[in-house]
Amino acid sequence: MQFELTNDFLELLKEDIARLDSDTVSAKVGQLHPVDIAEILDEVNLVEAQFIFNLLDDELGSEVLVELDEDVRERFLASLSNEEIAEYVDQLDTDDAADIIGELPEDRQGGVLAEVDDDEQASDIAQLLTYDEDTAGGVMAKELIKVNVNWPIVNCVREMRKQAEDVDQVFTVYVVDDNDVLLGIVSLKKMLLSSPKALIKDIYKEGIRSVEANMMAEEVANLMEKYDLVVVPVVDENNRLLGRITVDDIMDVVREETSKDYQMMSGISENIETTDNVIVMSRARLPWLLIAMVGGIGGAMVIGNYEHELQINPQMAFFIPLVVAMGGNVGIQSSALIVQGLANDTLSKDGMVKRIFKELIVGLINGIACTAVLMAYSFIFGYPLALSLTIGASLLAVILFAAAFGTFMPLTLNRMKIDPALATGPFITTSNDIIGLLFYFMIGRLMYGLF
Amino acid sequence: MQFELTNDFLELLKEDIARLDSDTVSAKVGQLHPVDIAEILDEVNLVEAQFIFNLLDDELGSEVLVELDEDVRERFLASLSNEEIAEYVDQLDTDDAADIIGELPEDRQGGVLAEVDDDEQASDIAQLLTYDEDTAGGVMAKELIKVNVNWPIVNCVREMRKQAEDVDQVFTVYVVDDNDVLLGIVSLKKMLLSSPKALIKDIYKEGIRSVEANMMAEEVANLMEKYDLVVVPVVDENNRLLGRITVDDIMDVVREETSKDYQMMSGISENIETTDNVIVMSRARLPWLLIAMVGGIGGAMVIGNYEHELQINPQMAFFIPLVVAMGGNVGIQSSALIVQGLANDTLSKDGMVKRIFKELIVGLINGIACTAVLMAYSFIFGYPLALSLTIGASLLAVILFAAAFGTFMPLTLNRMKIDPALATGPFITTSNDIIGLLFYFMIGRLMYGLF
Secondary structure, eight states: OOOOOOHHHHHHHHHHHHTTOHHHHHHHHTTSOHHHHHHHHHHSOHHHHHHHHHTSOHHHHHHHHHHSOHHHHHHHHHTSOHHHHHHHHHHSOHHHHHHHHHHSOHHHHHHHHHHOSOHHHHHHHHHHHTSOTTBHHHHOBSOOEEEETTSBHHHHHHHHHHHHTTOSOOOOEEEEOTTOBEEEEEOHHHHHHSOTTSBHHHHOEEOOOOEETTSBHHHHHHHHHHTTOSEEEEEOTTOBEEEEEEHHHHHHHHHHHHHHHHHHHHTOOSOOOTTSOHHHHHHHHHHHHHHHHHHHHHHHHHHHTTHHHHHHOGGGGGGHHHHHHHHHHHHHHHHHHHHHHHHHTOOOSOOHHHHHHHHHHHHHHHHHHHHHHHHHHHHHTTOOHHHHHHHHHHHHHHHHHHHHHHHHHHHHHHHTTSOGGGGGSHHHHHHHHHHHHHHHHHHHHHHHHHO | OOOOOOHHHHHHHHHHHHTTOHHHHHHHHTTSOHHHHHHHHHHSOHHHHHHHHHTSOHHHHHHHHHHSOHHHHHHHHHTSOHHHHHHHHHHSOHHHHHHHHHHSOHHHHHHHHHHOSOHHHHHHHHHHHTSOTTBHHHHOBSOOEEEETTSBHHHHHHHHHHHHTTOSOOOOEEEEOTTOBEEEEEOHHHHHHSOTTSBHHHHOEEOOOOEETTSBHHHHHHHHHHTTOSEEEEEOTTOBEEEEEEHHHHHHHHHHHHHHHHHHHHTOOSOOOTTSOHHHHHHHHHHHHHHHHHHHHHHHHHHHTTHHHHHHOGGGGGGHHHHHHHHHHHHHHHHHHHHHHHHHTOOOSOOHHHHHHHHHHHHHHHHHHHHHHHHHHHHHTTOOHHHHHHHHHHHHHHHHHHHHHHHHHHHHHHHTTSOGGGGGSHHHHHHHHHHHHHHHHHHHHHHHHHO
16 A cells, blocks of 8 residues: 655666656556655666656646655746646646646746636635745635535535535535625535434524635644634625635644744755755855854854963863853753743743743753763862852853743744744854853953952 | 633632632633643642642543643552542543543553443453554554444434534544445535435445554554645554544654654753743753763873874964864754655665765865865965864864764664664764764874965
């Protein structure tokens, strides 16, 4: 049942293609799930991919198109005429169709839409294209089943049969009034269990959670997750039913969002995978490395101010990595908690000051524990008192600062409508490093002056 | 429609409870979604929570129970008798019921099950409890609608009406033979569109993606996400239908998994939130800080070997943070890519050697770029040639090493069946730091010897 793409399968398939053996290739891929076919097309070269793609019928081809990697699809679409694209788009659900047309160069979008045979499909897609892709409107599909509140069930079933032709997965039947205003839902289960003569108004469930078209997709995701919704209707500002969002679409939003935060923390600026080529991979990573390097140069400048002290007490240099690493770790811990809380909408109800205060207490507890271990170590190994006190005091200072800074930054970025995950990336952690070095050497100069 | 929990709402509610004003409290919470009620109970103290909980009817109460934070629920259950718990459990879907009973102390589990009135429910739950909670069997629910392949649609509708009483969301109707072996599905849509006299065997769709009960939940999640499945049937080794997993349950698995990886990278060892108290928060973070500190002490020992060189050339100390930070950043970038690829099952098909080779090329490109910038800086600022060459050469060496090590570690951990995300945590990055320092000072000694 389950198809597993192997290197062997690919090798043999490539040989079949090299022999232009359409029948064998058709037999091998024609029965696969569109997702699996797309995976194959992502792994072969463009000419081979086109050979396979041309063997698929329109319906299968259109579904494969949806599942392709974005860069592969871009090259694919570039090689197709407006008319050909329109044929595939005609087969698709409106949300997928809008995604594909949205990826085309702007000057081609109108041309492709004009070639779509089904006028309703074309106007639905055109409407979806007007929404920002990060909003509910940008994620929703127009396909849904709705019935009028005044109908009897028997009418509905007839009407639903007609509508159901266009809808792959029927989750719920929406109930609307004459002006398309969303009133509630009637579940298929309820319809199965009721007499065909009953009126919808007598069996429907009033009041249903809906989202407005301009709500951010991320918020929709949190809402659906919180309330375990499989599908949610999308309405306009007058509560008129526009479309619906299903959980599989929203799962992509969740995955993308968490991936983005994860990559941000790892210092990767684009959505890359191990299958991308070395140029793409290098490009996605170089910016963060350069930022880290500028930070490192900043650190060198800070330390450079203390060259004289280092000459007298070279042992000061021993604990530079320790102080810097501890500040970095504490800062990331604090920031990551906030970033994750913001993303999942699980942040406590406290204000900024209370939050920072709480982090300072956590920092104090952990800072004292770490400092105790470190002081014990430095006494056992017989470091000078001034050095022991310097590393102890600066460790505590760095941890407290990093805890407060790590909490403050993502919250502030979020208020400024900047992605708070930036606070876990190299930019902020680098500032953290420099401040840590400043603390360390300032305290060092003081301590060596005293003792 | 949408309920938003505010501090004001909580304050007023607490006052109502203090006045033992059951009517007002009932009016305020009785109409809310179970998720919202649970959120309220999580925020008030245990006595207040119990006051609210006792006002809810059994059905609503049982759903609220499912949605509570695990630690709040634990205290709640401890205060209830076996009989009371059994009453709630009786109302729940089997998967939720099994989760709740599974959280009870082992000596209570049998007692509660014995009190469950519905024998079928009790035996279903007992069966679910036999599966590991991280497997498909541990996540599935027994509630589903199935029909015999030999029936006509009209029989099915009658049978489904009976079964549907227990099933909240009907996604698909499973088709089985006389031995309960899963044959395929028949969609409600198809049943709506066909004549009532048609036989199931004539309209059902053969072959359906199913999972075995012992498959890991994470794998199920990847499968459902890959193929956009809303629900997947679970079978035993003989392909007999056992239950089904719906996408809302699997979304929790995805969210947990990505959170775990994210927290691992941030150096947080437990699943904590900003609402947890400072002791929990400190405890979750201290282990990583201590590891980082031991690493820092290791770094101090490495540098300690070069005290004499530092005394002569204190400028060597300037670039310690830079070299260490760059190694850390490159290592995290490489590891994070692998960890994410493993989690999403999107890793390319290359072997270990080819993967490391690719990362080395990426490292070489970025390493040369960074080194060029750094060398330019050091010449402009007139650092001695030996120092410039040292930082240049060691930067390149550190980046290459970190790229290879960062790729090797998560892959190796994964082969050893250890969570590969460990490679992005402080343990490995700390080793990286120490190696970086070794490179830097060894190259430094060499360069200062030569020039």
